């Protein structure tokens with residue numbers, strides 16, 4: 001079968017406090033056009049001045065993606081007209097990007113996706129279309145987003161299936177979140193993905209407007225099938241840009257593919273070259289704490305499944321909780337058993353990101369199960385009670401939940417049961433084995449399941465054979 005070839009271009013919004021070339025706030029909860037100034041509106045005479053955090057964040061990304069840093073890079077103007085671009089050009093990077101030639105290794109796979117370049121550029125504003133778009137003859141424009149910093153990450157066409165493309169994007173998103181430089185939220189547009197798709201030996205198409213992992217998979221699958229169908233009919237694939245339509249799952253031709261010449265790129269005369277010092281590179285490196293792969297390596301020692309590891313990799317607060325629990329009760333396998341089933345289930349139900357109880361309480365409860373002091377049923381009940389914001393001491397002292405192991409207490413219950421079931425006692429004496437099971441059941445019910453079964457049987461036999 002002919003080989004599928006996919007390359008991705010990712011735009012990630014950096015979560016700096018202010019915009020890339022002015023002091024306007026980056027805040028998408030503000031009313032439309034409230035975070036704007038002459039610079040990000042492109043008014044005459046306004047001059048850009050670079051936010052240094054943008055460089056630092058972009059360097060962190062470049063380093064995490066194993067890129068080579070260009071010690072001197074340039075800002076270029078990319079010229080085109082669109083109503084969301086007030087200046088008539090976007091400040092971007094062209095022939096000398098901030099960084100180049102990196103790679104990202106996909107987890108649980110031998111696959112390495114090579115990175116062509118990492119560069120910085122400013123975002124455009126946002127067009128807001130009225131709901132009755134067919135009737136209305138206008139659109140709104142909101143410039144709060146104009147000038148917000150973006151990092152663009154371009155890969156080589158190294159992915160060979162929609163699944164690989166999604167895996168790459170998931171891992172890249174995780175890295176951005178670990179670095180703390182972007183929210184990675186695709187639904188809110190903080191992470192955007194365009195894909196170049198082709199079948200080996202044929203023209204490629206660029207697919208845009210994929211707003212979730214699911215839509216990326218659907219769009220790529222649709223587009224690949226479309227190419228195969230055209231090829232099988234002997235038709236030529238037209239190189240073009242296509243728009244993915246979420247509602248019918250198809251891609252539609254938007255326009256012929258632009259070439260770089262169309263944008264009349266030239267160096268921005270208002271901005272000096274970006275010079276990267278050794279200190280800044282070191283600062284970027286030291287800002288990189290742990291990456292998803294470091295966490296995976298740590299978790300691999302705990303005999304957890306791939307699914308369990310990925311749950312902990314992606315849920316920061318739950319993972320921190322897990323490591324805190326291990327400090328008081330270092331049995332990762334058994335901690336994970338209850339944390340990733342009962343606790344996680346309830347977190348999802350209640351829409352919480354981390355347990356409302358202390359790691360130490362949870363660790364103590366799991367350790368009681370581990371040392372066979374309590375059954376898994378009692379542990380599960382304790383977890384429920386912990387979620388009701390009770391602490392473990394309170395639960396143990398007030399909830400009558402712990403097993404009864406005292407022979408005297410158990411004997412009291414056994415005697416009551418025997419008194420109420422004189423006939424069954426006689427049956428047992430006549431040799432009916434099943435009578436014993438019945439009496440144990442009665443005693444367990446009376447003790448609300450808390451009686452230690454071995455001691456119960458022992459005491460019951462003592463009383464029956466007396």
Ligand SMILES: [Zn+2]
Nearest residue numbers: 022024037040
């Ligand atoms: Zn501004």
